[in-house]
Amino acid sequence: MKRHEALYPLSHHHHYTLAMAQELKKADDKSSIQKMTRDVIDFWEKDGEDHFRDEEEVLLPLYGQYESVEQPEIREMLIQHVQIRSYVYQIRGTKRPDRQLFRELGTLLQEHVRLEERVIFPMIEKAVPENYLFQANGRFHRDSYSGY
Template sequence: MKRHEALIPLSHHHHHTLVVAQQLKKADENTSIQQLTRDVIEFWKTDGENHFRDEEEILLPLYSQYADVDEQEIKNMLLQHIQIRGYVMKIRSTERPTIETFNQLGQLLDEHVRLEERVIFPRIEKAIPEKYLYQANGRFHRDSYSGF
């Protein structure tokens, strides 16, 4: 999918997230719970949390200046942010999270990225003037996985 150049860093973050989501969705009884826990915490600490901040503190407020953000898809996106944060908190605070918890988080991450890439980002690209998209880009964090 062709993405506006200014949103490419966020799309790279999404690619990294899909890699993590696949790992979590495929986890089974032969997978190390300790390693999954470390991987989720590391992903969240280095990229996931900052990515959500990029969207919530930079991109969506900018979008709200040019479009109505009282859309069900935006509400779904933010609800998923809350749910994903909840899973990460649960994984951090549980002595031995279940494989099902990791599988569910993986499924949610997958659905979330696809919502943003297929629905939200195309709307943002259409609504926000190009010069302001580029200005927003300069404020996004750099993904540890892709370097974008």
Template sequence: MKRHEALHPLSHHHHHTLVMAQQLKNADQKGSIQKMTRDVIDFWKYDGEDHFRDEEEVLLPLFAQYQAVDIPEIREMLIQHVQIRSYVQEIRGGQCKDRQIFRNLGELLQKHVRLEERVIFPMIEQTIPENYLYQANGRFHRDSYSGF
């Protein structure tokens, strides 16, 4: 899917999120719960948390200047942010003995990225003037995988 270049950093984060989601969805008896826990904590610490801030503190407030954000798609996006944070906090607590939480988080991450890439970002690209999208880009964090 062709994405406006100002949103490339966020889409790049989404790619890494989908990789993590696939690993979590495939959580089986062979993988170590400790390793999966470390992977989730590192993912969140180095990219996930900042990515959500980019969307909530930079992108959505900018979008709100041009269109009402009290719409079902934005509500769903933000609800998913809360649910993902909840899973991460539960996993961080270190008491996870059931692999199902990792599979649930993987499913939700995949669903979330699809919502943003297929619905939210196209709305944003159509609504926000290009020069303001470029200005927002300068405020996005760079991911830990590539620095993009």
């Protein structure tokens, strides 16, 4: 899907999120709980937390200047943010999380990225003038995978 270049940093991070989601969804008896736990915590601390902050504190307030944020799609996005945070906190706070928890998180991450890429970002690209999208880009964190 063609994305406005100002949103590339967020979309780029989504690519890595989908890769992690695929791995988490495949969690079985052979999967190392320690490795999955470490991967989720690293993902969250290096990029996930900042990525959500970028969307919640930069992108959505910008969008809200041009369109109402009181839309079911925006509400669903924010609810998913809370749910994902809850999974991460539960994984981080449990000595031996159940593999089902990782599978559920993987499924939710995949659904979340698809919602943002297929619905939310197109809404934002349509509503927000291009020059303001570029200004927002300057406020996004750079992901740890590529520095993008």
